[in-house]
Amino acid sequence: MNIAIVSDTHGNLDDVKKFLDKVRAFDYVIHLGDYASDGLYLKKYFNGRFIGVRGNCDFNTYFPDEVVTNIGEKRFFITHGHRYNVKMNLLNLKFKAISENADITLFGHTHQIFKEKVNHMIYINPGSLSQPRFTDKKTYCIIDIDEDTIKYEIKEL
Numbered sequence: 001m002n003i004a005i006v007s008d009t010h011g012n013l014d015d016v017k018k019f020l021d022k023v024r025a026f027d028y029v030i031h032l033g034d035y036a037s038d039g040l041y042l043k044k045y046f047n048g049r050f051i052g053v054r055g056n057c058d059f060n061t062y063f064p065d066e067v068v069t070n071i072g073e074k075r076f077f078i079t080h081g082h083r084y085n086v087k088m089n090l091l092n093l094k095f096k097a098i099s100e101n102a103d104i105t106l107f108g109h110t111h112q113i114f115k116e117k118v119n120h121m122i123y124i125n126p127g128s129l130s131q132p133r134f135t136d137k138k139t140y141c142i143i144d145i146d147e148d149t150i151k152y153e154i155k156e157l
Contacts, residue, residue, distance in 0.1 A: 001027045001028070001071070001072050001144070001145045001146075002026045002027050002028075002121070002144050002145075003026060003027060003028040003029070003030060003071065003138060003142065003143040003144075003145070004019070004022075004023035004026045004028070004030070004063060004141070004142055005029075005030045005032065005124065005126045005141040005142070006019055006027045006029070006030070006031055006032070006041050006042075006126060006129050006139060006140045006141075007031070007032035007033065007055075007080070007107075007109075007111075007125070007126050007127070007128060007129070007140075008032070008033070008034045008055070008108050008109070008127075008128035008129065008130065008131060008138060009031070009034070009035055009038040009058070009128075009129045009130050010034055010035055010037060010038075010128075010130050011035050011037075011130075012038075012129065012130035012131075013041065015129050015130045015138060015157060016038050016041055016042065016129065017050065018157055019140055019157060020041075020042060020045060022157075023140075023142070024045065024047075024074055026046075026142075027049060028032050028046070028049045028050070028051065028071060029042050029045075029046045029050050029051075030050075030051045030052070030106060030108075031050075031051070031052040031053070031063075031080060032053060032055070032078065032079070032081075032106060032107060032108035032126070033052070033053050033054050033055025033056075033057075033058055033063075033080035033082055033108055033109075034055035034056065034057040034058060034080065034108065034109070035055070035058060036061060036106070037058070037062060037065065039052035039062070040052075040062060051067055051069065051078060053065060053066055053067055053079055053080055054080065055080035055082065055108065055109065056080065056082040056109065056137070058080075062088055065079070065080075065083065066075030066078060066079040066080075066083075067079075068100045068102070070072065071145075072145050072147055073101065073145075073147075073148075074103040074104055075100070075101055075102050075103045075104070076102060076103070076104050076105075076106065076152065077096065077097045077100045077102035077104070077105045077106070078105075078106045078107075078128065079093070079096075079105075079106070079107050080107065081093060081107035081108055081109035081110070081111050081125070082109045082151050084096060084107070086106055086107055086109050086110055087109065087110055088127075090123065093105065093107060093123070094118075094121075094123070097121060098121070102121060102157075103120065103121065103122065103150070104121075104122045104124065104143070104150070105121065105122070105123045105124070106114075106124055106125075106126075107123070107124075107125050108125055108126070108128070109125075110125060110133070111127060111128035111131055111132055111133040112125065112127055112128075112132075112133050112134060113125060113126065113127040113139055113154050115152065115154065122150060122152065124141055124152055126139055126140045126141035126154060127139035127140075127154065129145065129157060137156050138156065138157040139154050139155065139156055139157065140155055140157065141154050142155055142156075
């Protein structure tokens with residue numbers, strides 16, 4: 001199973017379309033907010049295989065603040081991250097992920113790439129597709145799950 005994760009697109013539909021061209025055949029696409037409305041564009045191509053959450057710049061009710069769900073055999077905690085103060089540190093996010101018994105925690109908000117594995121738990125921030133910070137690389141993440149093996153990689157647009 002392959003999953004594409006994007007965050008912080010901020011209305012840059014040109015980059016969203018380029019992203020879509022690269023991941024159209026994926027099993028799932030996840031948008032981590034800011035602007036979640038860009039996710040509505042993606043959602044129509046991934047009927048039933050799209051998950052979106054609201055970010056701090058999303059003033060609509062298209063998507064929830066966070067999602068806890070199983071995809072395949074793995075439990076995902078999906079959030080934008082601003083409610084957990086991820087710009088300061090990841091402590092609140094990690095406590096929430098532990099309480100949800102998440103295998104994989106996905107967050108955005110910082111516009112910076114982050115990947116970490118602690119014991120069996122994986123934390124990923126794919127960076128930003130349209131407004132990266134401290135780099136000029138527009139990025140997203142792909143996750144491949146094959147039985148008990150989880151591979152994840154940050155990709156440039």
